Amino acid sequence: MQKSAQTGLNLISVPVRIKGTFLPATLLQPVTAQLLHLRSGLEQRLKEGAASLLCSAPVVLDLSQLPDALDFQGLLVMCRELQIQLVAVRTNQPELQQQAQAAGLVALNEVERAAPAANQESLPRTRVHEGPVRGGQQILCETGDVIILGSVNPGAEVLASGHIHVYGKLLGRVLAGIHGDQQARIFAHQLNAELLAIAGCYLTGQAAMLSATESPVCIELVENKLQCRCC
Incomplete structure (x- = not known):
């Protein structure tokens, strides 16, 4: 009986599972x-509807573009006052990394993307998703375009390094050119999105809904602003 009980105990699953995943975060770059x-x-961006990106999602503070020394502690206080949800700081400066860790944030190094080797395939790849993208679901392609043969429902998210094509209703969040491609575009048969973004420039909340249309549209980046036109 004792041996049988021990065997039963061994069948109990482990109390925790660890899995790799991709979770989108907002990059805040002063x-x-x-x-x-x-x-x-920041206050102006929040008034324009950026709260869903800065206050309801994890934010990584990227300090790589700063030309001068920064009052880091003052910046942290300001972010807390504006309810910006900082989770990490990206910098190669050891002093700032130490301050970030002391504040309970993750310290990330500035890592350049490695160029592909000469014998590696460098052609962009397209990801095709058949059917609707449901709320809570995420479709990601870091090497090219995404084609959705269906609708993107509210609460769903689509991200691509290139273009995004939605052959249906675009009701959720779509982020094209996530690695900085300003030529990326978003295409949709019908548009009433929660968020639109190309190369870090975005429309969200009411601003995105003002672009709502029941006709096929193309969203592109013109002089660092998203513009919507009928196809």
């Missing part, structure tokens, strides 16, 4: 060390 200027810019 280009000035002047905190008053930064705060003014």
Whole structure:
């Protein structure tokens, strides 16, 4: 009986599972060390509807573009006051990395993407998804375009390094050119999106819904602003 009980105990699954995953995060990249200027810019973005990107999603603070020394502690206080959900800081400066870790944030190094070797296939790849993208589901392609043969429902998310084509209703969140391709575009048969983004420039909330249309549309980046036109 004792041996049987021990065998039964061994069949109990482990109490925790560890899996690799991809979770989208907002990249906050200051280009000035002047905190008053930064705060003014952030407050304006929040008024324009960026709260879903800055306050309801994990945010990585990228300090790679700063030309001057930064009051890091002052910046952290400002982010807390604006309810920006910082989870990590990306910098190669050891002092800032230590301050980030002391504040309970993850310290990330600035890592350049390696160029493909000469014998590696460098052609973009397209990911095709058949059927609707349901709420809570995410479709990601880091090497090319995404084609959705269906609708993108509210709460769903589609991300691509290239273009995004939606042969149905676009009601969720779509982010094209996620690696900085400003020529990327978003195409949809009908548009009433929660969020539109190309190469880090975005429309969200009411601003995105103002572009709603029941006709086929193309969204492109023109002078760092998203523009919507009928196809």
